[in-house]
Amino acid sequence: MDRRSFIKTCTTIAVASMVDAKVFSEVLAQQKDSMFQAYKRALLIKEDGSPLKESDLKPHETYIFFYPHVATPCYLLNLNEEIPAQDISLKDGKSYKWPGGVGSKKSIVAYSAICAHQWSYPTKGYSFINYYPPDKPSDTTKKAGIIQCCAHLALYDPKKGASVIDGPAEAPLATIVLQEEKDGFYAIGVLGKDQFSQFFETYRADLRQQYGSTAKAKEPVDKCTVMEVEKYVKEVIRC
Amino acid sequence: MSKKSSGVDRREFLVGVSALSLSAPLLAYTKAPKRQKAQVVIVGGGYGGVTTAKYLKKENPGLDVVLIEERPFFMSCPMSNHFLAGLMELTPLCFSYNVLEAKYDIRFVNDKVLGVELDKRVVRTSSGYIAYDYLVLSPGIDYDIEDKPFYRDSLVFNPPAFKPGSEHIYLKRLIEDFEGGDIVITVPTPPYRCPPAPYERAALIASMIKRDKLKAHIYFIDANERPPVNSEGFLTAYYDLYKDIATYVTSAQVRDVDVHKKVVSTSHGNFKYEIANIIPPMKASSLLEDAGLLKKGQKWVEVNPLTFETSVRNVFVIGDASQSYLPKSGYAAHSEGKLVAKLINARLRGKEIKEEFLQMICYAMVSDREAIMTETAFRYDAVSKRFIPTHREDNQRKESTARRYEEWARGLWRDLFG
Known part of the structure; x- marks a missing residue:
């Protein structure tokens, strides 16, 4: 084992020990190819600091929060229907059990908002990757109920673990695993192929500008403020 | 410097340096030895060649890949009209090939390819021969001005x-x-x-x-x-x-x-x-004509449309030089590079890959602020052996399309050199 993977393993174990043991083993137990990565648990909160409730999430509205690092954006969606669990297969032969929606209707899902194709992500300036509700289809692809990146038209299905529907992406968006507890919703880890290493590598200059340093951008979060994407992004670019 | 930089091993390099340092400037570093061998040789460091090299090594880090390009650094043609019109500096369009050596251990040979000898499986450069098992030619275009x-x-x-x-x-x-x-x-x-x-x-x-x-x-x-x-x-x-x-x-x-x-x-x-x-x-680049891959009167190299393999097994032509269902563009060359990398890696494992159909996206500025775009998806009809395009154009000029255009290019550059 080289030094880097040793340190990574230690960190993973250290983080895992902060996670509720029962929940952790439940999600992990279902994963064959170690596609689940536990991170520090983080409560989803509203902008006023109070825990986010299910009733705060309007159906088909796009909400943004940052997890597991302060700089890694995620989308939270209430798809207003039960989203069942399913198996997701990747092109490299790996697979994982996607847990489906959470909440009373099992309609709430969350994904990393870093495009798995060429890493477009919502910045304060623009978002090229967006959710298109059923009543607002894409002008270009005419599809609705999808997450679509306008840079190269990568299309993902939020009802199916953000698996690839069409376009050039090779992998689904990574899933942010949510856990509903008495006091609210927690993000507990990332399932699937995350794009974090490419993200931090590629956007070093941008992240330094926004967060002061890459190290600061990588800091783990313990609370996630959830807000409508339009509140964070100046111009949501749809196509 | 990577372990295998430019095909000269560390000992050879050090000996070379000490011998040269007394009397001559450091010329030997980027020169290939007289004869070397690589599993995959890629000719041309544009969108097609860089993508092939990177994706080969990404999936198969142990593979021995040589990328030969005569220009010392990469400059993107996509977005170069922005540069001409003063909408973008030259710097964002330019990248160093060193990144590919440092990050992916791709041997970059900054040299001119003088010929390809398909029968002997060697590429001839100005400083020696490089033998290959697989050859990917992505040399781009020449101006067709002889007549x-x-x-x-x-x-x-x-x-x-x-x-x-x-x-x-x-x-x-x-x-x-x-x-x-x-x-x-x-x-x-x-x-x-x-x-x-x-x-x-x-x-x-x-x-x-x-x-x-x-x-x-x-x-x-x-x-x-x-x-x-x-x-x-x-x-x-x-x-x-x-x-x-x-x-x-x-x-x-x-x-x-x-x-x-x-x-x-x-x-x-x-x-x-x-x-x-x-x-x-x-x-197509005259290099392909000299290699015998262009028949008399042909301007572009005929390839298997699904694999970009030429009539010579394990020799591929991608990018603008091939005659393909895709229009000639950096984006197409990039997609073809990914496909060919996958195919070579599969073949090295004794497998073949499933057919994949590539998609095309083009953007164009129509003013200094607004752009239009087009997207084409292709389906292969096995009966007629033809590619059926589904072509969509957005001809309404928009500022948001201009922003997508820039993100489109930046995404490609992230993928090539990130």
């Missing part, structure tokens, strides 16, 4: 700026120094590199004339009846924005360019110019 010698003079005076590098820099200077008069831009018939590029360039130069309130007129001389893509979007923009400062002459053949009198003779009359951007017809 029209007037283009040769024109190349020197009127840079086409369809090959990345000094042509763009020289044309940019001509544009910057331009204070008024007539500008002539000519367009050949397809296939040529990047179908919307001349139309975008004409629009951007017109928009500069308008912005700077120059006393100038553009004669845009097109061998085609109309733009081959986004026709509606380009023609609407020309009419709405530039009808007083530009004349669009269609179906006009260039017959002569007199670089001293500064006159372009065409089938539709003669046009005097202050500056000209004469875009010659194009063909």
Whole structure:
């Protein structure tokens, strides 16, 4: 084992020990190819600091929060229907059990908002990757109920673990695993192929500008403020 | 420096340095030894070659990959019209090949390929032979000017700026120094590199004339009846924005360019110019002709349309040089590179991959702020053995499309060099 993977393993174990043991083993137990990565648990909160409730999430509205690092954006969606669990297969032969929606209707899902194709992500300036509700289809692809990146038209299905529907992406968006507890919703880890290493590598200059340093951008979060994407992004670019 | 940089191992390199350091400048570093071997040799460090190299190593880090390119650094042709029109600096378009060595252990050989000997499975460079098991040729285009010698003079005076590098820099200077008069831009018939590029360039130069309130007129001389893509979007923009400062002459053949009198003779009359951007017809790089991959009269290399493999097993031609269902563009070359990398890695494991159909996306600026775009998805009909395109155009010019355009390019660059 080289030094880097040793340190990574230690960190993973250290983080895992902060996670509720029962929940952790439940999600992990279902994963064959170690596609689940536990991170520090983080409560989803509203902008006023109070825990986010299910009733705060309007159906088909796009909400943004940052997890597991302060700089890694995620989308939270209430798809207003039960989203069942399913198996997701990747092109490299790996697979994982996607847990489906959470909440009373099992309609709430969350994904990393870093495009798995060429890493477009919502910045304060623009978002090229967006959710298109059923009543607002894409002008270009005419599809609705999808997450679509306008840079190269990568299309993902939020009802199916953000698996690839069409376009050039090779992998689904990574899933942010949510856990509903008495006091609210927690993000507990990332399932699937995350794009974090490419993200931090590629956007070093941008992240330094926004967060002061890459190290600061990588800091783990313990609370996630959830807000409508339009509140964070100046111009949501749809196509 | 990576372990295998430029095919010289550490010991050889150190010996070379100590021998040379007393008497000569450090010349030996980038030179390939007289004969070396690599599992995969890639010729051409453009969008196709870089993508192939990177994706081969990403999936299979132990693979021995050599990338040969005569230019010392990469410059992107996509977005280069932005540079010409002053909408983007040159720096974001340029990347160092060193990144590929440092991050992916790809051996970069900065050298000119003089020939390919398919029977012996070797590539001949100016400093030696490199043998291969798999060969990926992505050498791009040459200007097809042999039967029209007037283009040769024109190349020197009127840079086409369809090959990345000094042509763009020289044309940019001509544009910057331009204070008024007539500008002539000519367009050949397809296939040529990047179908919307001349139309975008004409629009951007017109928009500069308008912005700077120059006393100038553009004669845009097109061998085609109309733009081959986004026709509606380009023609609407020309009419709405530039009808007083530009004349669009269609179906006009260039017959002569007199670089001293500064006159372009065409089938539709003669046009005097202050500056000209004469875009010659194009063909596959002559390297492929010398290698025997082009039959007499062919301009582009025939490949298996699903795999980009030539008639010679384990020899692939990708990018603008191949005759493909995809238009000639950096984006297509990038997609083809990914496909061929996957295919070679599978073949090395004794497997073949499933068929994959590539998609095309092109953007074009029609003013300094707005762009239009097109997207084509392809389906292969096994019965007719033809690719059926589903073509969608967004011809409504929008600022948001211009932003997508920039993100499209930045995404590609992230993928190539990130």
